[in-house]
Amino acid sequence: MPELLLADVGSTFTKVCVVHTDEPRLLARAAVPTTTEPDVNQGLDAACRLAGTALDTALPLLASSSAAGGLRIAAVGLVPSLTAKAAEMAALGAGAKVVGTFPYALNTDDENRLRTLEPDLVLLTGGTDGGDTSHIVGNAEVITRTLPAVPVVVAGNRNAHDDLRRVLDGHQGPVRFADNVMPELNRLNLGPSRDCIRQLFLERIVIAKGMGRLKARADLLVPTPQAVLEAVRLLGQTAGGLGDFLAVDIGGATTDVYSHGAGLPSNAGVVYKGLPEPIDKRTVEADLGMRHTLSGVMALIDLEGLCAEHGLQPEEVMAWTTRVAADPGAIPHSTQETAADTALAAAACRLAVQRHCGRLEEVWGPEGRVFLQEGKDLGDAGWVVGTGGPAAFGPAPEVILAAARRRAGSASLLPRAPRFLADRDYLLWAVGLLAQAGLDEAGARLALHHLREVPGGDAPSCRRVPEGTHRGE
Amino acid sequence: MPTSPEVPSPRHHGCPSATPVNIVLGVIGADCHAVGNKILEIAFREAGFRVNNLGVMVAQAEFIAAALETDARAMVISSLCGHAEIDCRGLRERCLEAGIGHILLYLGGNLTVGETDFPTVERRFREMGFDRVFPPGTAPEEGIAALWEDLRRRGCRQPAGDTKGPGRA
Ligand code: B12
Numbered sequence: 178m179p180e181l182l183l184a185d186v187g188s189t190f191t192k193v194c195v196v197h198t199d200e201p202r203l204l205a206r207a208a209v210p211t212t213t214e215p216d217v218n219q220g221l222d223a224a225c226r227l228a229g230t231a232l233d234t235a236l237p238l239l240a241s242s243s244a245a246g247g248l249r250i251a252a253v254g255l256v257p258s259l260t261a262k263a264a265e266m267a268a269l270g271a272g273a274k275v276v277g278t279f280p281y282a283l284n285t286d287d288e289n290r291l292r293t294l295e296p297d298l299v300l301l302t303g304g305t306d307g308g309d310t311s312h313i314v315g316n317a318e319v320i321t322r323t324l325p326a327v328p329v330v331v332a333g334n335r336n337a338h339d340d341l342r343r344v345l346d347g348h349q350g351p352v353r354f355a356d357n358v359m360p361e362l363n364r365l366n367l368g369p370s371r372d373c374i375r376q377l378f379l380e381r382i383v384i385a386k387g388m389g390r391l392k393a394r395a396d397l398l399v400p401t402p403q404a405v406l407e408a409v410r411l412l413g414q415t416a417g418g419l420g421d422f423l424a425v426d427i428g429g430a431t432t433d434v435y436s437h438g439a440g441l442p443s444n445a446g447v448v449y450k451g452l453p454e455p456i457d458k459r460t461v462e463a464d465l466g467m468r469h470t471l472s473g474v475m476a477l478i479d480l481e482g483l484c485a486e487h488g489l490q491p492e493e494v495m496a497w498t499t500r501v502a503a504d505p506g507a508i509p510h511s512t513q514e515t516a517a518d519t520a521l522a523a524a525a526c527r528l529a530v531q532r533h534c535g536r537l538e539e540v541w542g543p544e545g546r547v548f549l550q551e552g553k554d555l556g557d558a559g560w561v562v563g564t565g566g567p568a569a570f571g572p573a574p575e576v577i578l579a580a581a582r583r584r585a586g587s588a589s590l591l592p593r594a595p596r597f598l599a600d601r602d603y604l605l606w607a608v609g610l611l612a613q614a615g616l617d618e619a620g621a622r623l624a625l626h627h628l629r630e631v632p633g634g635d636a637p638s639c640r641r642v643p644e645g646t647h648r649g650e
Numbered sequence: 651m652p653t654s655p656e657v658p659s660p661r662h663h664g665c666p667s668a669t670p671v672n673i674v675l676g677v678i679g680a681d682c683h684a685v686g687n688k689i690l691e692i693a694f695r696e697a698g699f700r701v702n703n704l705g706v707m708v709a710q711a712e713f714i715a716a717a718l719e720t721d722a723r724a725m726v727i728s729s730l731c732g733h734a735e736i737d738c739r740g741l742r743e744r745c746l747e748a749g750i751g752h753i754l755l756y757l758g759g760n761l762t763v764g765e766t767d768f769p770t771v772e773r774r775f776r777e778m779g780f781d782r783v784f785p786p787g788t789a790p791e792e793g794i795a796a797l798w799e800d801l802r803r804r805g806c807r808q809p810a811g812d813t814k815g816p817g818r819a
Contacts, residue, residue: 256715307700308672308720336669362674362702362716448682448707540680540707547680549707 180204181614182236183607184221185401186391187211187244189429191220193228194607195236201622205229206602216387217244232394239610240395241404245386248273248378248400251296253320254280254358255303255312260333262452263358264302267332267367269459271374272403273298282312283319291323297382299327300370304334306360313337317344326350328377332358332370351381363452375399397614402459404609405564406435408624410457411612413437415621421558423533423581423592424605425526427566429468429505432525434460434533440553440590447537447548454553460533465525467518467567468505471498478524487520487576489513494520519576522567527580535590554590556583561592562628564600574599575633597631671801672720674713676704676727677759679737683730686759690726693790699797710741714748724754724797732763735774742779754800756793758784 179199185192190208197204207227212220218232225232232238250273254261261280268275276294279287291299299320303313313333320329325348331341332355345352353376356369378400383392392398399407405426412419414437421438436458442449464473475498480491497517500507509515535552561581563569568577575597583591604627611620673694677687684706691703702720704712713725729737738757745751757780765771768785775783782796 256719258715259719303719305672305702305720307670308722309718310721359719362704362720448705450707450712547682547707 180236181611181616182225182230182232182234182238183610184224184232184238184240184391184395185242185404185606186217186221186240186388187242187247187401191217191224192603192606193221193224193230194604195228195230196607196611196619196623198611198616198619201619201626203602203604203623203627211244213244216390217242218390221391238395239397239614240391241399241401241606241610242383242386242388242391243401244388246274246297247402248374248382249276249294249297250274250374251276251291251294251299252278253283253299253301253303253316254278254333255309256280258451259362260302260304260359263365263367264300264332264370266365266452266455266458267302267358267370268300268374269461270367270403270406270455270457271371271378272400272406272459273374274461279316283316288319288323291320296324296327297385298374298377299324299329300374301329301331302333302358302370304337304357305362306335306357308334308336310334310337310340314340314344317341321345321348324350328381329353330355330370330373330377332356332373335360351377353377359452365453365455367455375403397610399610399613401606402433402461404606404613405433406457406459406609407612408605408609408620409435409437409459411608411617411620412624413457415617418621418625419560419562419598421555422560422562423530423555423558423595424562424564424600425530425568425578425581426564427522427525427529427568427577428466429566430463430466430470432462432465432529434462434529436533436553436555436558438553438555438558440535440555442550443554443556447550449551450549451551454535458533458553460529462525462529462532465529467522467525468501468507471501471521474521474525474528477528478521483520483524487516487523489516489520493517497521515572519567519571519573522571523577523580526568526577530581530591531589537588537590539588550590552590556590556593558592558595560598561595562598562600562605563631564605565603569599569601569603575631578631579633597633598628599631600627601629602627670698670700671724672700672702672722673724673726673797674702674704674716674720674722675725676708676713677706678708678710678713678727678729679731679733680707681729681731681733681737682706683728683759686728686730690728690790690793694726694794697791697794697798699794710737710744713741714744714750717745717750717753718748722753723801724756726756726758726793726797728759729757729761730759732760734759734761738775738778738780745779754782754797755780756782756784756797758788758793760786 194206195204205228250268252264254264257280355373424435426433493513578597608620608624
């Protein structure tokens, strides 16, 4: 089938494109504001019309959704740095919004929090295979009592399965057992739980969120962030693609960071510590956004330093943040407001990328200095891609993307000499959908054709340029 | 050799004959002597333990996190570079704090620099809360025999709920 209809619903805009897959190219594209009343279908129909098609054409439809809050998951594990973190990584990799991470034994406070959060799904982990069973079993009791109708994916110690089946026997929501997210100490296995989450999302959650029609029509329906992560995998893996790279999406409420790359220590004098991380990794910073959570960014930055770096006055930044606090829909008018908006986006980008990438810690041992690495070393990542938000559409994406570059002396393992790309046509979700449907080549070619290089990155000296990438504007 | 969790375990039975016993192994502190650690891993695994080896340069917090997650019965700790006293201080107290105060703590290697009277060294580390302390060059087999003995003495019957982390209501 050479033509496909692709749709993304739920973010500010509902987007639709028609793609030719044999000769990969975009035939039509449209975006309209997402509708919620009565549901997403109105917007979807309007976007299709605008793209010169209709939702009910014979074209196969691949869709992604972040509607109704996306896929909201509570991640439950045992030790914060081990299974609780693994559960969080699994949920993020499945495209979820992690509404809470709960380590150790759930207590009454946690119970209340879970009730208030009303997650769409609980990912229950804890214990290596053959390891601890008491916490996961105790936590299952709390979950089935607290959230009796919520779907549960169990991905913990398999030796606890018998007890868990008994405890969850009367659970009203669906319960699925997947392989342990951490079968052995410090070994991750996120694929099986991710697949289970994806399945439950399709079978139960999209319907509960009023997307029955979309589900019935679509040949594929996944959470939007999962589609983007899939695009990251594809562009990283494809020969002639981007290799190791980072992608940044700075939104109004959150900042998402994606990376492709193993990120293992780059020299023998560095010892890796803690959980290994997935090659295709996603993190979400819920306190770093350009509108609703701008106060989160303000709380973390050194205002004087930011102003010095961007040639601004602190009062100018404060004036802009005051306006945004009063009206999250504010759009910068003056050059000062635009500059403040860009500077704050750069700050959010830097903070989010620092949290995403690993760190080096210097330890003074009996023999002198030794280095410990925790998390991914993305020093050799060749590209930083701005997708969505000001890093893609703003007036100065190069300023924002440059914030992802490693600074001399920094302990954060950020890219040392990246070049920059902007996903100007906001297509990564569509590329990910193509990849998920097995159309890797079409997806890769479409992406590499539409990503625009943003000047200001490091000289292309000896680095390979992806085929078909536009240079400059 | 029970290296994979094939045997379904009755919950918290903990008996070595029915289900592999988890231990956590590692070289503590900023110590990077790696050879003995590998030998210990192989020896303890061949003796029937499920060895969760953290390798070299292991912080106390890592030992504790690993023991919680794997429901380990013992930490088998090496210290070769002579800094054991500094690196091991407070470990028992932190285990207590984490809810695994009952775990067996074993320590071996070159624990001190210059101190030649082993009984003195041993006493010092026993007072710190280590169950067994081994002199330099102890063969792994000696540690293994001692561990089986200690586990047997404990009846291999840890009560359920001895591995609660902080937060258990
Ligand atoms: C190789 C070596 C190094 C290599 C390590 C390479 C590597 N990545 O492994 C390098 C060059 C890096 C090195 C560095 C240092 N080393 Co060095 N090193 C050695 C050496 C020569 C051999 C260690 C070894 O591999 N032995 C073989 C293994 C199989 O034996 P093992 O480690 O003792 O472990 C066995 C037993 O002890 C026992 N065991 C160990 N733990 C436990 C625990 C339990 C519960 C049980 C039952 C048994 C047990 O079972 C193990 C397996 O059979 C020893 C001297 C020696 N001959 O032991 C010095 C030695 C350990 N190093 C020493 C020192 C001081 C250092 C340095 C501080 C500086 C220096 N002077 O070189 C640095 C420290 C670096 C750091 N951050 O840790 C001293 C320690 C002094 C002390 N404690 O009294 C030693 C003893 C040399 C000496 N005589 O001065 N070292």
